[in-house]
Amino acid sequence: MNLTNFDILRKPIITEKSMVEMPDKKYTFKVDVHANKSQIKRAVEEVFSVKVEDVKTANIFGKTKRVGVHVGKRADYKKAIVKLTADSTPIEFFEGMK
Template structure:
C-alpha cells in the first residue's frame, strides 16, 4: 500500500494554477499509476480538506536535444483537485 506522500509528488505552481485557486482548484504532479480515488484520499489525508472532484491527465514528456542527440523527458501525470465549497483552502499555497 502506498502512503499519501508517495502518491502526491509535488504541487504545480504556474500562472494558470494560481488563477484556479480562486475556484478552489489545486494542481499537483502525482504518481503515474495513481487513480482518482487514491489521489482524493491522499489530498484529504495530507492537507485535512474535503475533495469534491479530481481531474487527471497524462502529460507527454517534451522532446529535448543535446547537440545532435535527441531525447525525451519522462511522461508524467497531473491532477487538478477541486475542494468542496465549505472546505478551507490548502495552507501550502497561501504564501505564494
C-alpha cells in the same frame, strides 16, 4: 503496488494557470502515474485535512529535446487538478503564493 499518501502526491505544480484557479479552490499536483482518482482524493484529504469535491487527471507526455546530435526525452508524468468543496478550508501550503 502499495503507495502511501506521500508517494501519490509528488509535488505541487505552480504555474500562472494554476494560480488563477486557486481562488476557485482548485489545486494542481504532480502525482504518481499509477495512482487513480480515488487514491488521489484520499491522499489530498488525509495530507491537507480538507474535503475534496472532484479530481481531474491528465497524463502528460514528455517532450523530445535535442542538444546537437544527442536526442533525449523529458519524463512523462501525471497531473491532477483537485477541486475542494465550497465549505472546505483552503490548503495552507498554497496561501503565501497568491
